[in-house]
Amino acid sequence: xxxxxxxxxxxxxxxxxxxxxxxxxxxxxxxxxxxxxxxxxxxxxxxxxxxxxxxxxxxxxxxxxxxxxxxxxxxxxxxxxxxxxxxxxxxxxxxxxxxxxxxxxxxxxxxxxxxxxxxxxxxxxxxxxxxxxxxxxxxxxxxxxxxxxxxxxxxxxxxxxxxxxxxxxxxxxxxxxxxxxxxxxxxxxxxxxxxxxxxxxxxxxxxxxxxxxxxxxxxxxxxxxxxxxxxxxxxxxxxxxxxxxxxxxxxxxxxxxxxxxxxxxxxxxxxxxxxxxxxxxxxxxxxxxxxxxxxxxxxxxxxxxxxxxxxxx
Amino acid sequence: xxxxxxxxxxxxxxxxxxxxxxxxxxxxxxxxxxxxxxxxxxxxxxxxxxxxxxxxxxxxxxxxxxxxxxxxxxxxxxxxxxxxxxxxxxxxxxxxxxxxxxxxxxxxxxxxxxxxxxxxxxxxxxxxxxxxxxxxxxxxxxxxxxxxxxxxxxxxxxxxxxxxxxxxxxxxxxxxxxxxxxxxxxxxxxxxxxxxxxxxxxxxxxxxxxxxxxxxxxxxxxxxxxxxxxxxxxxxxxxxxxxxxxxxxxxxxxxxxxxxxxxxxxxxxxxxxxxxxxxxxxx
Numbered sequence: 001x002x003x004x005x006x007x008x009x010x011x012x013x014x015x016x017x018x019x020x021x022x023x024x025x026x027x028x029x030x031x032x033x034x035x036x037x038x039x040x041x042x043x044x045x046x047x048x049x050x051x052x053x054x055x056x057x058x059x060x061x062x063x064x065x066x067x068x069x070x071x072x073x074x075x076x077x078x079x080x081x082x083x084x085x086x087x088x089x090x091x092x093x094x095x096x097x098x099x100x101x102x103x104x105x106x107x108x109x110x111x112x113x114x115x116x117x118x119x120x121x122x123x124x125x126x127x128x129x130x131x132x133x134x135x136x137x138x139x140x141x142x143x144x145x146x147x148x149x150x151x152x153x154x155x156x157x158x159x160x161x162x163x164x165x166x167x168x169x170x171x172x173x174x175x176x177x178x179x180x181x182x183x184x185x186x187x188x189x190x191x192x193x194x195x196x197x198x199x200x201x202x203x204x205x206x207x208x209x210x211x212x213x214x215x216x217x218x219x220x221x222x223x224x225x226x227x228x229x230x231x232x233x234x235x236x237x238x239x240x241x242x243x244x245x246x247x248x249x250x251x252x253x254x255x256x257x258x259x260x261x262x263x264x265x266x267x268x269x270x271x272x273x274x275x276x277x278x279x280x281x282x283x284x285x286x287x288x289x290x291x292x293x294x295x296x297x298x299x300x301x302x303x304x305x306x307x308x309x310x311x312x313x
Numbered sequence: 314x315x316x317x318x319x320x321x322x323x324x325x326x327x328x329x330x331x332x333x334x335x336x337x338x339x340x341x342x343x344x345x346x347x348x349x350x351x352x353x354x355x356x357x358x359x360x361x362x363x364x365x366x367x368x369x370x371x372x373x374x375x376x377x378x379x380x381x382x383x384x385x386x387x388x389x390x391x392x393x394x395x396x397x398x399x400x401x402x403x404x405x406x407x408x409x410x411x412x413x414x415x416x417x418x419x420x421x422x423x424x425x426x427x428x429x430x431x432x433x434x435x436x437x438x439x440x441x442x443x444x445x446x447x448x449x450x451x452x453x454x455x456x457x458x459x460x461x462x463x464x465x466x467x468x469x470x471x472x473x474x475x476x477x478x479x480x481x482x483x484x485x486x487x488x489x490x491x492x493x494x495x496x497x498x499x500x501x502x503x504x505x506x507x508x509x510x511x512x513x514x515x516x517x518x519x520x521x522x523x524x525x526x527x528x529x530x531x532x533x534x535x536x537x538x539x540x541x542x543x544x545x546x547x548x549x550x551x552x553x554x555x556x557x558x559x560x561x562x563x564x565x566x567x568x569x570x571x572x573x574x575x576x577x578x579x580x581x582x583x584x585x586x587x588x589x590x591x592x593x594x595x596x
Contacts, residue, residue, distance in 0.1 A: 023418070026418065026499040027415070027420055027423075030411065030413055030503070031410070033407055033410065034407035034411035034474065037466065037470060038467055040467065042436070045440070045444035046436060048444035049443060059447075110315075110316055111337070113314070113316065114316075114319050114330070115318060116331060116334075122334055122338060124579065124582060127586075128345070132528075133546050133571055135528070135549060135550075135570075136567045136571040139553070140348050140567065141344060143344075143347070149362075149364040149365075151344065151347050154364070188589070191586060192590055195590035197314075222315075223315050233592055240435055250530070250534075265438070272442065273535065280443050283439075283443060290437045290439055294437050302428050305428070306424075306428075309424065
């Protein structure tokens with residue numbers, strides 16, 4: 001054994017440069033394709049967007065440098081409670097209401113965390129909405145809300161309430177779209193919690209039972225703390241999902257009625273790429289605002305991951 | 314187990330639970346069930362106002378037949394396949410390598426490169442939209458499936474790297490050390506030692522990315538237009554314009570468009586859920 005290692009050490013000098021530095025070089029060779037692709041398509045465009053947001057540009061002609069004027073315009077839109085203000089407040093609404101998916105998902109997971117016959121099929125069917133594309137979910141809910149024949153109005157008709165045009169009413173429209181979004185999101189949180197519940201330590205539950213903890217107290221003091229990793233992921237995914245809400249709005253209302261259901265993600269698209277004119281610079285400025293909001297959360301997520309990494313060693 | 318297993322509860326409660334399950338499920342899936350029923354109804358049911366009643370005749374074959382033979386739907390479906398499959402292969406291949414590099418080797422910028430992938434994966438699409446669209450136009454790939462595929466591969470590499478790296482981290486490192494002691498070249502370690510152990514991760518990522526890309530709508534409308542390159546998520550809007558107010562056909566079309574990821578999910582359920590819930594439990 002000793003002989004082998006000694007002979008290897010002796011052989012080091014005769015190996016080629018690559019052989020000697022293999023451990024240091026290999027990771028970069030493996031990283032190169034993915035990293036270059038990612039830098040090219042994701043990281044650099046972020047900085048380009050920052051740059052474009054300082055220009056007035058229709059996407060075709062010569063961009064004109066206008067400094068921070070786009071942001072100034074956004075400020076005035078905000079101050080005048082115009083489209084930008086509406087989008088921003090809707091984004092806040094999305095952020096908070098979308099988080100309801102977490103307790104709702106936990107509730108369904110608790111309901112389904114049993115071992116009766118056929119429960120696996122029930123679990124998959126409850127998860128179903130998450131697999132379907134948001135475009136289709138949006139369409140389905142558009143029909144669900146339809147004032148003339150929609151299932152919702154048929155159902156509230158049974159209890160004698162008049163038809164509500166959810167998607168045509170400025171007061172309800174954003175809530176209606178969020179409810180549609182919550183459907184798949186809740187399914188996702190449910191599956192996270194079902195996995196989490198599987199890993200809950202049965203001894204702690206027994207110990208809790210012996211100490212007289214039951215029902216809500218058991219849930220809050222013994223189960224929920226153990227579900228922390230699942231809750232973290234649910235939180236990350238739900239926040240990202242809320243800020244990325246584009247598909248539902250594009251499919252269900254196109255931002256209407258009168259722009260009242262816009263969010264930043266949709267407003268940006270509208271400004272930059274729709275019939276309202278190709279205002280790339282202005283769109284980029286909106287995207288930058290959305291990015292900065294997201295950046296607060298990204299920083300928090302990365303910080304949590306960094307803490308775990310350090311603790312893990 | 315929490316909550317208390319229902320088998321340890323009184324008999325009436327057990328029966329209530331068993332009865333409640335299908336009811337809750339029907340309520341939860343009501344919008345989908347409605348669409349499924351819509352899609353087998355005859356046209357006349359809608360004109361006579363029979364929206365929620367039983368279909369007067371079963372027209373499933375006619376409706377789905379029209380979706381397949383009377384519209385651009387098959388073309389859109391084909392586009393979706395041609396966009397999704399290369400993306401899955403590309404993203405999984407690239408991220409197996411980046412994940413290997415970040416999971417096995419210790420070098421100074423390791424964690425920073427890793428965090429760059431993770432952070433990039435979280436950014437809003439809109440911040441990338443204008444530059445990526447320009448880039449695609451400049452390369453002459455606007456309104457091509459290739460343009461869409463290239464971007465998707467790059468973007469999904471972020472999430473896949475996170476996944477692969479964490480998976481590789483959990484593998485027993487002693488295996489790699491043993492191989493190194495034997496003098497196995499690093500790329501052979503990747504191919505013959507690590508890759509075979511990664512099969513579950515590859516399977517899980519493949520189904521996840523398949524679903525994500527199949528369901529993508531934003532990039533489909535930003536980077537493509539028209540039937541020759543648009544995937545089915547974007548195509549369904551033109552489909553609905555073609556069959557405006559023909560709810561039975563629109564329903565059938567939606568179901569067809571939504572089906573492939575659903576089939577994928579039911580076939581590969583174990584991997585799918587393992588992928589989605591990676592990190593939901595510790596230890």
